[in-house]
Amino acid sequence: MPNSLLPTDSDRGRNREDLREHNLSAVVGLLHRFGTLSRAQLTSSTGLNRTTISNLVAELKSLGLVFESQSAGPTGVGRPSVMVSMSGDVVAFAVNTALDATTVGVVNLLGQVLMKARRPNPANLSPVMAVQIANDLIIHLRAKLAPGTRIIGIGVAIPGQVRVAEGVVRFAPAFKWINAPFGPMLNKLANLPVYIDNDASLGCLAERTMGSARKYKDIVYLFGGTGVGGGVVIDGKQLRGATGYASELGHVHISDSDVEDHSGLVGTLESAVRRDKLLEVLKLKAANEDELEAAILSTESREASIEFQNQIDALGVGVANLVNIFNPQVVILSGFLASLFKFDRERLLAEFQKHALVASQEEVVVIPGKLSANLLMIGAAELPIQALVEAPSSISQMPVTKGRRKI
Amino acid sequence: MPNSLLPTDSDRGRNREDLREHNLSAVVGLLHRFGTLSRAQLTSSTGLNRTTISNLVAELKSLGLVFESQSAGPTGVGRPSVMVSMSGDVVAFAVNTALDATTVGVVNLLGQVLMKARRPNPANLSPVMAVQIANDLIIHLRAKLAPGTRIIGIGVAIPGQVRVAEGVVRFAPAFKWINAPFGPMLNKLANLPVYIDNDASLGCLAERTMGSARKYKDIVYLFGGTGVGGGVVIDGKQLRGATGYASELGHVHISDSDVEDHSGLVGTLESAVRRDKLLEVLKLKAANEDELEAAILSTESREASIEFQNQIDALGVGVANLVNIFNPQVVILSGFLASLFKFDRERLLAEFQKHALVASQEEVVVIPGKLSANLLMIGAAELPIQALVEAPSSISQMPVTKGRRKI
DNA sequence: AGTAAATTGTCAATTCAAACAACAAACTTA
DNA sequence: TAAGTTTGTTGTTTGAATTGACAATTTACT
Numbered sequence: 001m002p003n004s005l006l007p008t009d010s011d012r013g014r015n016r017e018d019l020r021e022h023n024l025s026a027v028v029g030l031l032h033r034f035g036t037l038s039r040a041q042l043t044s045s046t047g048l049n050r051t052t053i054s055n056l057v058a059e060l061k062s063l064g065l066v067f068e069s070q071s072a073g074p075t076g077v078g079r080p081s082v083m084v085s086m087s088g089d090v091v092a093f094a095v096n097t098a099l100d101a102t103t104v105g106v107v108n109l110l111g112q113v114l115m116k117a118r119r120p121n122p123a124n125l126s127p128v129m130a131v132q133i134a135n136d137l138i139i140h141l142r143a144k145l146a147p148g149t150r151i152i153g154i155g156v157a158i159p160g161q162v163r164v165a166e167g168v169v170r171f172a173p174a175f176k177w178i179n180a181p182f183g184p185m186l187n188k189l190a191n192l193p194v195y196i197d198n199d200a201s202l203g204c205l206a207e208r209t210m211g212s213a214r215k216y217k218d219i220v221y222l223f224g225g226t227g228v229g230g231g232v233v234i235d236g237k238q239l240r241g242a243t244g245y246a247s248e249l250g251h252v253h254i255s256d257s258d259v260e261d262h263s264g265l266v267g268t269l270e271s272a273v274r275r276d277k278l279l280e281v282l283k284l285k286a287a288n289e290d291e292l293e294a295a296i297l298s299t300e301s302r303e304a305s306i307e308f309q310n311q312i313d314a315l316g317v318g319v320a321n322l323v324n325i326f327n328p329q330v331v332i333l334s335g336f337l338a339s340l341f342k343f344d345r346e347r348l349l350a351e352f353q354k355h356a357l358v359a360s361q362e363e364v365v366v367i368p369g370k371l372s373a374n375l376l377m378i379g380a381a382e383l384p385i386q387a388l389v390e391a392p393s394s395i396s397q398m399p400v401t402k403g404r405r406k407i
Numbered sequence: 408m409p410n411s412l413l414p415t416d417s418d419r420g421r422n423r424e425d426l427r428e429h430n431l432s433a434v435v436g437l438l439h440r441f442g443t444l445s446r447a448q449l450t451s452s453t454g455l456n457r458t459t460i461s462n463l464v465a466e467l468k469s470l471g472l473v474f475e476s477q478s479a480g481p482t483g484v485g486r487p488s489v490m491v492s493m494s495g496d497v498v499a500f501a502v503n504t505a506l507d508a509t510t511v512g513v514v515n516l517l518g519q520v521l522m523k524a525r526r527p528n529p530a531n532l533s534p535v536m537a538v539q540i541a542n543d544l545i546i547h548l549r550a551k552l553a554p555g556t557r558i559i560g561i562g563v564a565i566p567g568q569v570r571v572a573e574g575v576v577r578f579a580p581a582f583k584w585i586n587a588p589f590g591p592m593l594n595k596l597a598n599l600p601v602y603i604d605n606d607a608s609l610g611c612l613a614e615r616t617m618g619s620a621r622k623y624k625d626i627v628y629l630f631g632g633t634g635v636g637g638g639v640v641i642d643g644k645q646l647r648g649a650t651g652y653a654s655e656l657g658h659v660h661i662s663d664s665d666v667e668d669h670s671g672l673v674g675t676l677e678s679a680v681r682r683d684k685l686l687e688v689l690k691l692k693a694a695n696e697d698e699l700e701a702a703i704l705s706t707e708s709r710e711a712s713i714e715f716q717n718q719i720d721a722l723g724v725g726v727a728n729l730v731n732i733f734n735p736q737v738v739i740l741s742g743f744l745a746s747l748f749k750f751d752r753e754r755l756l757a758e759f760q761k762h763a764l765v766a767s768q769e770e771v772v773v774i775p776g777k778l779s780a781n782l783l784m785i786g787a788a789e790l791p792i793q794a795l796v797e798a799p800s801s802i803s804q805m806p807v808t809k810g811r812r813k814i
Numbered sequence: 815a816g817t818a819a820a821t822t823g824t825c826a827a828t829t830c831a832a833a834c835a836a837c838a839a840a841c842t843t844a
Numbered sequence: 845t846a847a848g849t850t851t852g853t854t855g856t857t858t859g860a861a862t863t864g865a866c867a868a869t870t871t872a873c874t
Contacts (some may be wrong), residue, residue, distance in 0.1 A: 008436075008624060008642070008643040009642075009643075010429075010432070010433060010436060011433050011437055011452060011453065012433065012453060012454055012457070013429075013430045013433050013434075013453035013454055013455035013830085014426055014429055014430060014832095015426075015786075015832055015833075015857095016426070016831075016832060016833085016859060016860060017860095018426075019421055019422075019423070019425075019426050019831095019860065019861085020859085020860060020861095022417075022420075022421055023420045023860085023861090024420065024423060024741060025417070026417060026420050027416050027420075029417060029418060030418055030819095037837045038825080039822080043417055043822090045626070046418065046419060046420035046421070048420035048821070048861080048862095049417055049823080049861065049863085050823070050824090051823090051861075051862070051863085052420070052860080052861055052862075054824075055860080055861085065569060074870090075821095075870080076818090076820090076870080076871075077819075077820045077870065077871045078819060078821025078822060078865095078869075078870055078871075079820085079821055079822040079823070079868055079870060080821090080822080080870065081821080081822060081823085081824085083825080088854040093514050104562050142698075151836080160766060161764065161766045161767070170766040170829065171764075171765065171766050178571070182666055185835070217415060218648060218649040222475055233644065234465070234641065234648075235415070235416075236416075236417070238414040239733070240643065240734075240766075240769075241641075241733055241735065241738045241819095241857075242625040242734055242735060242770065243734060243766075243770060244734070245734040245764070245766050245767045246732065246733055246734035247732065248731040248732065248734075248767065249731075249732060251660075251731045252726065252728045252731060253724050254660055254661065254734060255662065255663050256662050256663045256664075257663075262558055263764055265764070266762075267764060273645055284825085292713055301790070302864055312873070313748025321659045321660055321728075323603060324655040324656075324658045324659060325648060325653065325654065325655065325656060325659060325732065326646075326648055326653055327648025327649055327651070327652040327655075328648065329649045332483055335869080344696065345874090354824090355660050355673075357568065357652070357658055357670055358578065358670075359568045359577040359578050359580075359650075359652050360648075360652045360655065362648075363649065363650060379695035380861095421860060421861095422860085422862075423829085423832095423860075423862085424830095424831095426831065426832085426860095427830090427831060427832095430831085440818095445851095446851080446852080447850080448853065449842075450851090455832080455833095456830075456832065456833055456834080457851070457852070457853090458833070458834080458852090458853080458854090459833075461852070461853075462831080462832085481841090482841080482843085483842080483849090483852095484841065484842050484843080484848080484849050485840075485841055485848090485849045485850025485851060486838095486841055486849085486850050486851040486852070487840070487841065487842040487850090487851080488837060488851060488852085489851085489852080490848080525841090667867065695838055708860055736842060765873085766839055774869095777830080
């Protein structure tokens with residue numbers, strides 16, 4: 001029976017409702033990425049008829065997802081087209097449970113972070129406690145939301161491997177969590193749809209939606225924080241793998257070294273490119289991202305420079321590997337990897353070119369990430385937002401903030 | 408203007424015709440993978456209505472893509488369902504331009520190789536000559552096709568990097584080709600749609616459609632021939648990358664060794680896992696796949712065993728890297744890599760487990776490939792077949808073999 | 815200022831693919 | 845033989861996109 005075998009999405013037949021939902025989704029997706037578009041632009045981008053766009057926009061308006069306005073400036077010959085924009089009162093919560101603190105943000109459909117709240121984490125944070133803290137912050141922010149705001153869900157960024165479909169944190173070395181059902185627990189407390197993913201993957205999503213990678217659809221992303229994580233976008237879609245663990249790009253074995261990384265693997269990119277070593281040679285105890293970058297770019301220590309060069313060489317190999325494997329349009333270096341890149345761009349590119357196939361490297365660009373402060377807020381929020389984009393009419397079932405609406 | 412930016416497929420709106428084409432495609436896709444299905448099975452697999460399946464099958468029948476028959480055995484309670492099968496008189500040409508010879512096959516929609524023709528290649532094969540040889544063989548086979556056979560196109564497997572969209576061989580080290588417009592040239596001669604891709608990628612496609620990977624939709628494939636190539640399937644779709652060069656899995660840098668691979672890169676999987684070295688320690692001048700495997704499995708030379716072990720260790724690292732990156736359901740080892748795997752399964756798996764993340768490795772299986780003789784015929788034919796599956800009604804524009812049809 | 819050309823929005827009518835409801839057909843089981 | 849189950853078929857309904865005609869609004873040109 002074919003039912004038991006690979007029920008790929010393309011095997012499913014579609015009916016008229018699916019058709020409508022797809023077209024609503026196409027419109028919402030464009031508006032999400034571009035903020036505001038005219039109805040004429042929507043017509044040409046989707047290839048649909050004027051009348052159809054008119055109907056679709058009307059339906060989205062009645063769902064409260066978009067609003068229309070007159071075009072401001074001059075628009076050329078012909079009747080000016082009506083501008084369509086995403087509604088500002090539809091938001092998602094973004095949660096980032098990091099080692100030192102939990103941060104929760106309120107992000108609207110344009111990727112703007114409207115509010116943020118942060119609470120330091122205790123040592124030995126348990127999953128239950130982490131969920132509790134996240135929920136507390138959500139409650140706190142939820143109370144401050146304008147009346148009439150609709151909430152589409154919660155996106156959570158976790159420094160670890162996540163079974164995306166079940167919302168279970170399979171392994172988070174920073175907290176020593178194993179099989180923590182973070183998603184279901186938070187869903188029970190907050191009573192909102194919860195989506196979880198690896199933090200680096202979400203950083204990649206953020207750069208694609210709002211950062212340096214907006215123009216691209218084949219993206220490799222490397223993030224240097226405590227460890228080295230990664231994210232991959234292929235033809236506009238996030239790479240997740242069979243269970244959700246994909247794109248562990250920091251754990252790629254690149255050398256015969258027997259230095260261990262944070263997951264105990266030897267000779268990996270993460271074992272060679274490491275923040276703690278940078279702090280050590282810079283004689284810093286701690287530093288945020290900007291401070292570390294400033295220190296890297298201004299150091300005159302010879303010992304430090306040598307360490308930077310070694311890390312840059314390893315990074316060059318890592319990037320080359322990923323270019324050979326994925327043939328992306330762009331490689332984005334983020335976190336302290338961007339700082340290393342800025343320290344000696346030429347060296348990194350030279351090492352990269354040495355280890356990448358000629359054809360694969362000739363059209364790829366390597367650039368630093370653009371977002372920093374709100375990176376994971378935007379990325380995490382993107383999860384519920386993407387779910388909404390894929391099924392716009394689901395908005396009608398989302399909770400609405402009570403109270404009298406301000407005018 | 409959004410037109411200039413990422414016109415992702417999902418941005419395009421769909422109309423009724425697209426809907427119909429998608430549903431036709433769903434039916435054809437299922438039939439292509441499963442050969443014969445009842446209309447009832449099609450109904451449940453697609454989720455469409457009985458009536459709709461009836462209409463879709465009727466349309467496919469009138470297109471000559473499928474035929475119906477009575478079910479043979481007992482079918483359980485209720486009225487027996489009509490069986491639907493792919494038509495046998497729709498075929499694709501498969502071309503494999505390898506170093507020693509060019510092979511052309513005729514493959515039907517069920518992945519059966521109906522005919523095959525082979526001609527040795529001269530030394531210093533030029534692109535023009537290669538196309539000429541391929542076309543000669545095609546003409547030869549075409550003349551032997553039964554009258555009424557419809558030809559949907561030509562799929563070509565090339566040992567090198569291919570710009571898939573343009574059909575240009577960017578770089579084929581075996582032939583020293585650079586930017587050879589193989590696709591357009593063959594298209595001009597044969598006057599049929601031509602699709603080209605890297606041979607290892609097509610091996611992966613073949614294993615997915617007709618081989619060991621039928622049950623899976625997240626697949627990593629490694630092929631050991633002259634060099635080491637690879638293919639990746641993600642959620643049922645082939646990984647191609649921005650320009651078509653993706654999945655060069657043999658050129659991943661895994662060690663500090665300065666041994667060069669066939670593309671001049673050092674420390675790569677291909678530089679450590681190599682057929683020529685195997686032949687050398689086995690004291691063989693040449694060997695086909697089966698002979699090599701027999702020699703590997705029966706050797707008693709200590710020197711050879713050590714070499715095997717070294718290569719197996721390198722392969723284990725390579726597999727671990729790919730599992731960390733892709734989190735696949737299955738890793739398939741093909742060509743002489745399968746032979747190495749069979750030589751010491753335990754050692755390979757141990758080395759793999761040592762270098763892969765615990766979570767990522769726990770649900771993946773490593774298995775040898777199943778196809779060998781017709782691997783690339785099936786894989787190459789899969790290209791035009793997939794094009795047909797995606798747009799079934801395009802069949803009406805395909806050429807038909809002339810002559811009186813046999814009865 | 816006035817008119818032509820270009821572009822966009824809207825309305826009514828049309829199209830057609832999928833679903834639905836009812837019934838017929840063909841099998842198994844008691 | 846009758847009841848129950850599943851599948852195929854026919855006629856009808858539904859609804860999303862399209863089409864064509866016309867109105868609205870701007871720019872360009874005389």
